Amino acid sequence: MLNHSIRYFQNELYCDDIPVQSITAEVGTPVYIYSLKRVLANLSRIREAFAAVQPHIHYSAKANANLAILRTLVNAGAGIDAVSAGEIHKALLVGTKPEDIVFAGVGKTRDELRYALEQNVGWFNVENSLELQYINDLVAELKREPARVALRLNPDITAATHRYIATGHKAAKFGLSIQTVKEILKKRSQFPHLKIEGIHIHIGSQLHNTAATRRAVQVVLECLAPYPEIRTVNIGGGMAVRYAEDEDIPRWEDFGAAIAPLLKDYQVILEPGRSLVADAGLMAVTVLYFKEQGGEPILITDGSMAELIRPALYEAHHEIVPVNKSPSPDTYLNFHVVGPVCESADALGHNVSLAQMEPGALLAVLTAGAYGMVMASNYNQRLRPPEVVVAEDGASWKLARRRETWEDLTLTEIY
Ligand SMILES: Cc1ncc(COP(=O)(O)O)c(C=O)c1O
Known part of the structure; x- marks a missing residue:
């Protein structure tokens, strides 16, 4: 859900004074972004x-x-x-x-x-x-x-x-x-x-x-x-x-x-x-593919239940919005927005009304600041995502947790 901090300005999603896209351009997706x-x-x-x-x-x-x-x-x-x-x-x-x-x-x-x-x-x-x-x-x-x-x-x-x-x-x-x-x-x-x-x-x-x-x-x-x-x-x-x-x-x-x-x-x-x-955080993801299955449009993103399990665990609803709104979309479709994990439960949302999204487009899963990253896992040997905080004055941001690496994946294993 949008609010005073997570908001659009000229069709672009911001976290306070920072365009979300300027953060994803540096740290990639999926990424959690929080407004302090x-x-x-x-x-x-x-x-x-x-x-x-x-x-x-x-x-x-x-x-x-x-x-x-x-x-x-x-x-x-x-x-x-x-x-x-x-x-x-x-x-x-x-x-x-x-x-x-x-x-x-x-x-x-x-x-x-x-x-x-x-x-x-x-x-x-x-x-x-x-x-x-x-x-x-x-x-x-x-x-x-x-x-x-x-x-x-x-x-x-x-x-x-x-x-x-x-x-x-x-x-x-x-x-x-x-x-x-x-x-x-x-x-x-x-x-x-x-x-x-x-x-x-x-x-x-x-x-x-x-x-x-x-x-x-x-x-x-x-x-x-x-x-x-x-x-x-x-x-x-x-x-x-x-x-x-x-x-x-x-x-x-x-x-x-x-x-x-x-x-x-x-x-x-x-x-x-x-x-x-909760409403101070969002998770930004990138659309990887589009698919139509059984007549239903599906957007496959690089974010999954491994990063945000609430929809799979509780059938929880999160609003999902484009990071860059197209000013005058021709049509809206009701998408399933899903992740790459090998579970049918792996979805970020269903019936998400969006204009057609091309691969590479960014989406933001809103109200994701609570029970999001804390429940993230390495399921499917995915790397847990980074967390970014936008400062208390809203004018700058910093990495508050880096993205995991393959080295982190095996750090605690003995073989
Ligand atoms: C004992 C206790 N206190 C506080 C909380 C926080 O609850 P909430 O996030 O709904 O405010 C919980 C959540 O499970 C809890 O178990």
């Missing part, structure tokens, strides 16, 4: 939307863990929500203060917990009773100050989103049941090396209504009612972004308004991922 200006604008919009509760914002690094993105957000005052020791490592590398890191995740290993304790991360979002015991024991073993914990509650609420990214229903693998949370809170004195100071929820990503989040917060408050000393509620991420013009999603202000009256006496933590970075 847009990332920061999104951060400001989220702060405004939740101003009533003055939240601590921990950027969910899983959405896009490029160091330039992490550094930009951390320099702007965000903390980090990490789900692995690797994400903690990257957060520390860009100068995140350890106390501004939240360590979440359904299956943290003991080694990861030890590392996080040694690094003094600020919060452990705990999802398992045994994990709680592990942290307690590791703190004792390492002779550390008690670790600060939020219990991740599974509120048994089904979020309105794709089933692969709904996380708050009873049978989901995420969180602790309401009953378990209540039991842990009752016996919390059995964990002398822990400070249970908060409850965490995250009912899903790309949430299509605010009512479910509000109900989840009400469940949290019910659990916390007997414990007035517990003052922090982490409501996770999940705020939706528009992938298509007609997608009906709540505004971020609506999320803020839905929870603010309930949480005004609490310290609120937010873990936005997608909402900060």
Whole structure:
């Protein structure tokens, strides 16, 4: 989706002040391009939307863990929500203060917990009773100050989103049941090396209504009612972004308004991922071939599910637009835009309305800044693409990750 940063000027696609084609001419395709200006604008919009509760914002690094993105957000005052020791490592590398890191995740290993304790991360979002015991024991073993914990509650609420990214229903693998949370809170004195100071929820990503989040917060408050000393509620991420013009999603202000009256006496933590970075990014690809199969027009590009798996994985929709618009196209066709990977699922989009594209033409897959490059793989022994960031003032760009080489492909193999 186009916005103030990813926009056309005289029929040419720009990322802020930089023509996309001037970047692809130097670094080739496929390539991810991110607007840091847009990332920061999104951060400001989220702060405004939740101003009533003055939240601590921990950027969910899983959405896009490029160091330039992490550094930009951390320099702007965000903390980090990490789900692995690797994400903690990257957060520390860009100068995140350890106390501004939240360590979440359904299956943290003991080694990861030890590392996080040694690094003094600020919060452990705990999802398992045994994990709680592990942290307690590791703190004792390492002779550390008690670790600060939020219990991740599974509120048994089904979020309105794709089933692969709904996380708050009873049978989901995420969180602790309401009953378990209540039991842990009752016996919390059995964990002398822990400070249970908060409850965490995250009912899903790309949430299509605010009512479910509000109900989840009400469940949290019910659990916390007997414990007035517990003052922090982490409501996770999940705020939706528009992938298509007609997608009906709540505004971020609506999320803020839905929870603010309930949480005004609490310290609120937010873990936005997608909402900060999705619409700040695009993936540029080159058309390689045209083909008609069974009467359907197909554009084969050099970008594939190996670089952007969301369409194949979730049947996710991304707008696909030409980098150079032809000023007066004769006809539009509804293309399948596919990649070279040997899977029928390998498509970037279907029913994409475009003028006929010649081989060599550039396309941009929009709203690709979140859950794009982080999920890229070497499937079919493809080289993972470079990432480019356009600077905060919009006037210059730099390579933030180079394209992989054949050497990178075999670097970790032993033969
Ligand atoms: C615990 C937790 N917090 C935050 C997020 C970020 O969600 P989103 O990118 O939808 O904002 C996720 C995503 O899965 C998550 O699992």
